[in-house]
Amino acid sequence: MKRFALAGNPNCGKTTLFNSLTGSTAHVGNWPGVTVDKRDGVYKKCAEPVAVIDLPGIYSLSPYTPEEVIARNYILDEKPECVINIVDATNLERNLYLTTQILEMDVPMVIALNMMDAVERQGDKIDAKELEKRLGVPVVKISALREQGLAELMDKAFNESQKERHGSTVLSDTALAHLINDVRIALSGQNVNNPLFHAIKLVEGDEIEVAMHKETVPMVEEFKKTFEDDTFGTDFEALVADGRYKYISKYFAPVLTRKNKEKFKMSRSDKADKVLTNRWAGIPIFLLILFCIFHLTFSENFLFISTFADWAHSPLPTLEDLGLLTAEGEPINYGVRWLATIYDGTIYSPGVIVNNIWNDMLVGELFGWIGGLIEGSGMAAWAIGLINNGIIEGLSAVLSFLPPILTLFLFFSILEDSGYMARIAFILDRMFRRFGLSGRSFLPMIMGFGCSVPAMINTRTLADEKERTATVRVIPFFSCGAKLPILTAVAGAVMLHFAKGNGSADLITYAMYILGIVVAIVSVLLMRSTTLKGETPPFIMELPAYHMPQFKNLMAHLWDKTKHFVKKAFTIILASTIVIWVLTHFGFDWHFLDDEQINDSILAGLSRLIQPLFTPLGFGSQLGTFGWVFVLAAVAGLIAKENVISTFATLGACLIAAGVPELNGFTSDVIYADETGIQAVLAMIAATGITVPGLISFIAFNMTTIPCFAAVGTAKSELGDKKRFNWTLVFWIITSYTVGAIVYTIGSWWWTLFIWAAVAAGVTCFIVFYNKGKIKIKLPKRAK
Amino acid sequence: MQKTLDQFAIGEHGTVKHVGGEGKIKRRLFDMGITPGAEILLRKRAPLGDPLEITVRNYELSLRITEAQCVLLDVADITTAGEAAK
Numbered sequence: 001m002k003r004f005a006l007a008g009n010p011n012c013g014k015t016t017l018f019n020s021l022t023g024s025t026a027h028v029g030n031w032p033g034v035t036v037d038k039r040d041g042v043y044k045k046c047a048e049p050v051a052v053i054d055l056p057g058i059y060s061l062s063p064y065t066p067e068e069v070i071a072r073n074y075i076l077d078e079k080p081e082c083v084i085n086i087v088d089a090t091n092l093e094r095n096l097y098l099t100t101q102i103l104e105m106d107v108p109m110v111i112a113l114n115m116m117d118a119v120e121r122q123g124d125k126i127d128a129k130e131l132e133k134r135l136g137v138p139v140v141k142i143s144a145l146r147e148q149g150l151a152e153l154m155d156k157a158f159n160e161s162q163k164e165r166h167g168s169t170v171l172s173d174t175a176l177a178h179l180i181n182d183v184r185i186a187l188s189g190q191n192v193n194n195p196l197f198h199a200i201k202l203v204e205g206d207e208i209e210v211a212m213h214k215e216t217v218p219m220v221e222e223f224k225k226t227f228e229d230d231t232f233g234t235d236f237e238a239l240v241a242d243g244r245y246k247y248i249s250k251y252f253a254p255v256l257t258r259k260n261k262e263k264f265k266m267s268r269s270d271k272a273d274k275v276l277t278n279r280w281a282g283i284p285i286f287l288l289i290l291f292c293i294f295h296l297t298f299s300e301n302f303l304f305i306s307t308f309a310d311w312a313h314s315p316l317p318t319l320e321d322l323g324l325l326t327a328e329g330e331p332i333n334y335g336v337r338w339l340a341t342i343y344d345g346t347i348y349s350p351g352v353i354v355n356n357i358w359n360d361m362l363v364g365e366l367f368g369w370i371g372g373l374i375e376g377s378g379m380a381a382w383a384i385g386l387i388n389n390g391i392i393e394g395l396s397a398v399l400s401f402l403p404p405i406l407t408l409f410l411f412f413s414i415l416e417d418s419g420y421m422a423r424i425a426f427i428l429d430r431m432f433r434r435f436g437l438s439g440r441s442f443l444p445m446i447m448g449f450g451c452s453v454p455a456m457i458n459t460r461t462l463a464d465e466k467e468r469t470a471t472v473r474v475i476p477f478f479s480c481g482a483k484l485p486i487l488t489a490v491a492g493a494v495m496l497h498f499a500k501g502n503g504s505a506d507l508i509t510y511a512m513y514i515l516g517i518v519v520a521i522v523s524v525l526l527m528r529s530t531t532l533k534g535e536t537p538p539f540i541m542e543l544p545a546y547h548m549p550q551f552k553n554l555m556a557h558l559w560d561k562t563k564h565f566v567k568k569a570f571t572i573i574l575a576s577t578i579v580i581w582v583l584t585h586f587g588f589d590w591h592f593l594d595d596e597q598i599n600d601s602i603l604a605g606l607s608r609l610i611q612p613l614f615t616p617l618g619f620g621s622q623l624g625t626f627g628w629v630f631v632l633a634a635v636a637g638l639i640a641k642e643n644v645i646s647t648f649a650t651l652g653a654c655l656i657a658a659g660v661p662e663l664n665g666f667t668s669d670v671i672y673a674d675e676t677g678i679q680a681v682l683a684m685i686a687a688t689g690i691t692v693p694g695l696i697s698f699i700a701f702n703m704t705t706i707p708c709f710a711a712v713g714t715a716k717s718e719l720g721d722k723k724r725f726n727w728t729l730v731f732w733i734i735t736s737y738t739v740g741a742i743v744y745t746i747g748s749w750w751w752t753l754f755i756w757a758a759v760a761a762g763v764t765c766f767i768v769f770y771n772k773g774k775i776k777i778k779l780p781k782r783a784k
Numbered sequence: 785m786q787k788t789l790d791q792f793a794i795g796e797h798g799t800v801k802h803v804g805g806e807g808k809i810k811r812r813l814f815d816m817g818i819t820p821g822a823e824i825l826l827r828k829r830a831p832l833g834d835p836l837e838i839t840v841r842n843y844e845l846s847l848r849i850t851e852a853q854c855v856l857l858d859v860a861d862i863t864t865a866g867e868a869a870k
Contacts, residue, residue: 060815064808093841094817238803241814246821273844274828282831426846430832433848439835463808538851539835540812543844 003051003078004043004157007071007102008086009095010057011544013114017086017144018054019556021154045151046158053080056460059094061101061201063208065463075105076194081161082108084153086144089119089126089256090545093245096252100244103135104167104197108160111139112153117146123259131255136168145550167196170247176239179203179223186219204237269419269545276420282427289420293411297351297404298506306346318345337361355403367396382585382592389595389653390581391574393676394646398485398569400676405481405565406558409450413557417549422541429539435521436528438462438539441471445520448478450561452711456718464537470527472715473728474520476707477735479513482641483703487512489645489677490699496678497685498692508696516703519739523731529767531727568640572709576639577646580632584654595657599625607632617701617737618694618744626655626687630698640708645677652680655687693747697740705736785859789824789838789852797825798857805854817841818855 008014022041040053055074056067063069075083085102087095102109113128132139138156142149171180184199192198192213201209202220210217228234276285301307309316319325324336331337341356342348348356374387415421421443429439440462447455455475462468479487491508528534583603585593593601607628614620619630629651636643656679684690690698706712706729719725745752786801800822803813817840818824827837827844835848 060811062811062815064811091841091843094843097815097817237811238814241811242819245814245817245819249821270827270844277828277830277837279829279831426830426835426837427832429846429848430830430834463812538809538812538848540809540816540845540847540851542816543837543846545844 001042001049001051002081002158002161003040003053004082004084004154004161005053005055005075005078005080006084006086007055007075007098008057008114009059009088009091009098011542012057012086012088012091012095013144014057014086015054016550016553017112017114017142017150018052019553020144020147020150021052043154046154050081050154050158058098060098063206066460069208075102075107076197080107082110082157084110084112084157086112086114089113089115089141092126092256093248093253096248097244099135100170100248101197103137104169104194104200106165106167106194106196108157108163108165109137110153110157110160111135111137112144112149113139113141114144116141117143117148119256125257127255127257131252134251134255137165167194169196169200170251171200171240171243174239174243174246175227176203176236176243179227182223183216183220186216187213190216200240204240267545269547272546273423273543277423277427286424286427289415293408294510296349297407297411298509299349300346300352302347302349316345316347319343321345351404351407354407355400358403359400363396363399367392385585385595386578386581389657390577390650393649393653394577394581395569395574396649396676398573398642398646399566400485402562402565404484405450406561408481409561410554410558412447412450413554414549417547417553419544419546422543425539425541426543433536435524436534436536437467437470437524438464438537440539440541441467444471444475445478448475448480451480451482452476452478452707453714456711456714459718462537464534466528466532466534467537469719469724469728470524470532472718473527473731474524476711476732477516477520477523477704479516479703480641480707482708484509485642485645485677486637486699486702489648489681490695492678493681493685494692494695497682512696512699512703515700515739515743519704519735523735526763526767529771568710569642573640573642573646576636576643577650580636580643580647581650584650595654598651598654598658603632604628607635610635614701614740616744617740618697618748619690623688623690623694626684627690629655629684629688630690634698634702634705637702638706638708640710641702644702645680648680648684649676652676652683655680655683658687691748693744696747697744700743701736701740703736704732704739706732786856787859789826789855789857790836790849792826792857792859794826794828796859797823798859799823800855801858802856803854804856805851809851809854813847813851813854816845817843818845823860824855824857 006014006018018039018041021043040051043050043052053074055071058065058068058071061068061072063072074080083102083105085099087099099111111131113126113131116126119126126141128139128141138160140149140153140156142153144150169180171177180196180199180203183202184195187195187198187202198209198213202213202216203224224234224236275281278285306316319331319336319340320329324332324339326332331340337360341360342353371388371392374384374392377384379387415424424446425439425442427439428442432439432442441459443461444455444458447458452475455478456472459468459471459475462471487509488505491505491512494508495505580603583606584598584601585595586602587593587597587600588602588605598604611623611628611631612621614631614634615622619627619634621627623630632651633644633647636647681695685695707715712729715728716725719728742756746756792798800818800820802820803810803818805813822840825839827839829836830846835846836852837844837846838852839845
């Protein structure tokens with residue numbers, strides 16, 4: 001099958017084109033650098049099916065960022081049959097800069113002039129025929145979004161792929177032409193592929209090329225000695241870049257005729273930007289947006305309406321007040337059940353409503369029905385136990401978290417698609433620099449709230465190796481969607497058990513999110529001042545024009561996420577749930593154990609072995625015979641964080657069967673989200689007598705420890721270096737152990753605060769002392 | 785009059801004369817279109833004073849003050865286009 005590679009600048013509509021061509025649901029976003037790896041799909045409407053490869057968005061083929069190297073090596077080594085270069089017509093000059101570099105390779109090429117609709121809307125015109133003539137390769141006007149011109153584009157590309165093309169350069173009328181030509185001829189003599197491309201890169205002194213053509217370098221240096229330019233001296237990198245842009249301004253830019261001759265005009269996007277990144281309002285607006293996202297997703301008090309009602313001394317009536325509940329607290333009819341998903345003395349936020357509908361009306365019904373069916377099927381007791389208490393409990397505990405994860409993810413997708421994410425980096429860069437990072441590392445970090453895996457992959461947009469390593473290491477501290485169930489279940493249980501329902505579970509949840517961020521900041525500071533010292537990386541970043549997020553793209557994001565989540569629930573999580581259930585229901589002599597004999601099981605035995613290790617964290621030896629349940633949940637979490645809650649559910653069911661003391665006044669219909677999880681935690685509290693600091697320390701430990709299998713695997717491939725990866729694992733273990741211990745000891749004995757403060761001060765002094773005289777701040781040289 | 789980009793006032797614009805800086809930073813500035821002859825308008829400063837937002841080659845780019853110090857420009861005469869940004 002022929003392969004067509006899509007190459008272009010970040011944010012030029014490349015991924016949208018890819019989706020339109022292949023009908024796939026690849027990730028699309030309005031943030032420079034969303035596609036960080038290459039993906040492929042199949043386009044079927046040509047003479048024969050062709051593979052379409054989506055390369056990462058790049059501005060140049062320089063050797064400085066991993067993405068540029070990926071794209072460059074793909075074209076050079078894999079030799080696709082055609083390169084489709086997408087050019088954002090609204091930003092012609094900069095986009096064509098990359099084009100001039102791809103032109104130098106010996107590969108058939110077609111230009112897709114994207115966003116033509118936007119250009120024409122402004123009343124501007126582009127003479128595509130003229131551009132085609134000047135570039136020497138076919139140019140097709142398209143709109144990836146409206147799927148216009150795609151068939152023509154692919155036909156042209158197919159046509160081109162039948163031919164052979166030799167590289168051409170726009171540098172042939174510069175002073176460098178002779179030098180380049182000499183090197184090219186020398187390389188051709190050595191039978192090097194793409195001689196023109198390599199020749200120009202060698203002249204530039206490109207790191208990768210210099211290492212690749214060691215024997216040719218002395219010759220190039222010899223040629224270079226004869227060369228001197230008035231403005232640039234012997235800065236060949238500058239000469240080449242300047243030559244390209246000069247040519248573009250002179251020959252390519254004139255194909256665009258502007259209706260509005262003004263050089264720097266204000267667009268609608270600029271007006272929006274004036275407000276959103278305003279000197280005074282910028283940061284408050286950002287904080288407000290973040291608050292709204294969390295409010296819309298999690299709040300059970302939408303727009304604080306019920307709070308206002310209380311202030312006005314006319315509190316909203318609960319369903320009970322309205323007489324819509326039976327004596328047992330159940331809705332009197334089906335309609336009221338629906339009403340209860342939206343309202344109960346307070347109006348729920350959209351996120352909570354979706355969640356209630358999903359859990360109470362769909363998943364709960366379905367699993368309840370299946371459970372009933374199994375119960376009445378007359379199967380062996382152990383089989384019923386395995387299916388109902390093991391598999392179904394575990395699965396429903398995991399699936400119940402799909403709505404909040406998707407809602408949160410939807411909001412982040414909107415921020416990304418609209419172009420606001422890039423502005424957040426712009427606003428926060430100054431702050432991030434304090435910690436030795438750039439504002440760009442904010443995006444991977446906040447993506448970590450959704451899932452660590454794409455977040456870690458996204459760190460490829462960071463050019464600086466040390467910044468990347470530091471960012472990858474702290475991403476798991478940004479509590480991901482899968483950790484949310486742990487938070488809400490434990491927080492809900494703490495509130496019910498210890499505060500008798502008078503506290504705020506949300507407050508604990510928010511506090512834990514903030515704890516994660518604080519741990520991330522502290523550890524970045526520590527790393528950047530010890531093992532990962534280095535200059536603050538540059539922050540030269542495009543701020544894409546704002547636009548309305550596309551419904552199609554948003555749905556693609558969500559569908560992708562759902563698929564991933566459901567697949568995970570039914571594979572790795574299901575499997576580990578079964579394994580855990582089996583190992584908790586069989587003893588070392590492979591005898592089936594009833595739920596109440598859980599303490600004699602294989603897993604209980606194994607977990608007890610490592611239980612003492614967690615004593616300083618408050619969920620170790622002090623918890624007695626049942627104490628191992630927390631240890632086991634934490635260990636199961638290393639496979640997938642959803643496992644913590646599904647393990648809770650499995651173990652909780654056993655504990656309840658084992659007759660743990662009655663659950664303190666637990667009423668099931670007032671609690672948001674996962675009744676199963678909270679019930680399980682309550683059972684575990686009752687069985688073990690764990691304290692509040694112990695529970696909080698348990699959450700803190702889970703939030704900061706080694707993330708799930710998938711994230712660990714991603715970290716390994718992203719960090720590349722084996723040693724660096726091993727240290728990352730050590731870092732996660734030490735951090736989580738320390739954070740857990742701090743939380744537990746200070747929570748239990750407040751005066752230990754002073755001991756920890758003394759330790760922190762000691763460490764700080766040591767680092768400052770150690771670094772004294774060694775810190776060299778290298779500022780870029782001032783021009784002139 | 786010549787000055788470096790970090791000394792520009794908001795709404796001021798000029799033509800790039802010279803780009804300094806070292807290896808990576810200079811290359812990045814070039815790749816993003818900041819080459820001699822390019823026209824640059826300083827649009828705004830971030831809420832905390834740094835980085836800066838500029839318009840170059842008809843798109844918006846952000847860069848830090850330390851990076852802007854590498855760019856030397858010829859300041860344009862009392863600006864008509866600059867008014868638009870105010």
